[in-house]
Amino acid sequence: SKVPPIILNNGVEMPQLGFGVWQVPDDEAERAVATALEAGYRSIDTAAAYGNEEGTGKGLASSGIAREDLFVTTKLQNGDQGYDSTLRAFDASLGKLGLDYVDLYLIHWPMPARGTYIDTYKAFEKLQADGLVKSIGVSNFLPEHLDKLIDATSVIPAVNQIELHPHLQQAAAREYHAEQGIATEAWSPLGQGRGLLEVPAIVAIAQKHGRTPAQVVLRWHLQLGNVVIPKSVTPSRIKENIDVFGFALDTEDIAAISALNENRRLGSAPSEVN
Numbered sequence: 001s002k003v004p005p006i007i008l009n010n011g012v013e014m015p016q017l018g019f020g021v022w023q024v025p026d027d028e029a030e031r032a033v034a035t036a037l038e039a040g041y042r043s044i045d046t047a048a049a050y051g052n053e054e055g056t057g058k059g060l061a062s063s064g065i066a067r068e069d070l071f072v073t074t075k076l077q078n079g080d081q082g083y084d085s086t087l088r089a090f091d092a093s094l095g096k097l098g099l100d101y102v103d104l105y106l107i108h109w110p111m112p113a114r115g116t117y118i119d120t121y122k123a124f125e126k127l128q129a130d131g132l133v134k135s136i137g138v139s140n141f142l143p144e145h146l147d148k149l150i151d152a153t154s155v156i157p158a159v160n161q162i163e164l165h166p167h168l169q170q171a172a173a174r175e176y177h178a179e180q181g182i183a184t185e186a187w188s189p190l191g192q193g194r195g196l197l198e199v200p201a202i203v204a205i206a207q208k209h210g211r212t213p214a215q216v217v218l219r220w221h222l223q224l225g226n227v228v229i230p231k232s233v234t235p236s237r238i239k240e241n242i243d244v245f246g247f248a249l250d251t252e253d254i255a256a257i258s259a260l261n262e263n264r265r266l267g268s269a270p271s272e273v274n
């Protein structure tokens with residue numbers, strides 16, 4: 001594969017760039033995933049809540065790519081938190097995906113007011129011990145949630161997948177993750193394509209390198225060390241978003257993008273989803 005891996009805290013390799021399928025309808029997911037795999041992506045990010053695990057699984061199967069060359073992430077949906085319900089929900093996800101293991105399983109949101117994420121994560125530890133999940137992690141966890149989780153369980157999460165893009169750079173979370181050995185995975189890495197890709201500083205850097213704004217934003221993430229999972233259903237954009245390994249931003253470019261932080265979320269705040 002043309003995407004270099006990062007090494008997770010359990011020694012497992014994860015491609016630093018993957019393909020996200022949020023908001024891709026189930027009956028379009030097969031084609032989108034197939035297009036991405038043809039373009040060279042090997043990591044796919046879905047979730048039970050996206051309702052497209054079946055279509056995603058069909059795209060994986062029809063590709064003919066060997067299972068060990070794929071990296072499949074799915075997420076436990078909020079309503080299924082709890083020890084027994086997690087085991088049942090995982091089984092359903094695995095069936096829909098048509099797989100016999102997943103590479104990475106994430107708790108989609110912490111839902112701190114419900115107080116169920118520790119029991120949920122203990123079920124994740126069992127799934128990992130049983131070989132059904134290679135790596136376990138979380139999504140949308142704040143450092144305070146991770147502190148509690150790490151105190152009460154034995155496996156440090158491999159990944160925390162959080163909203164992260166030039167308008168929401170998450171410096172404190174990234175630093176905390178680095179101290180704990182947790183990989184930072186950026187969701188909505190392109191800021192959902194809304195506005196961010198027209199920001200003059202980004203357009204100027206793109207022109208300087210003869211690249212597109214999306215490619216510049218993805219390079220910024222990669223050079224910071226983030227895992228990225230851009231989404232598109234447009235074949236030309238799917239290809240464009242993985243064609244980011246033949247150029248590099250210089251320190252001036254990185255500084256100009258780092259100056260764009262506004263601490264502005266597009267999605268929900270982690271503690272507000274319950």
Ligand code: NAD
Pocket residue numbers: 019020021022023045046108139140161162186187188189190191192193194197212214215229230231232233237238240241267
């Ligand atoms: P994104 O930042 O990847 O933006 C996707 C949108 O940007 C596309 O729909 C399109 O409109 C535009 N776009 C994509 N490529 C482009 C290009 N080359 N040029 C111009 N415009 C382009 O947004 P996203 O889908 O929200 O996030 C990516 C993935 O992250 C999701 O698909 C999902 O897998 C994951 N995610 C996870 C969570 C979570 O709670 N864990 C939440 C949101 C998203």
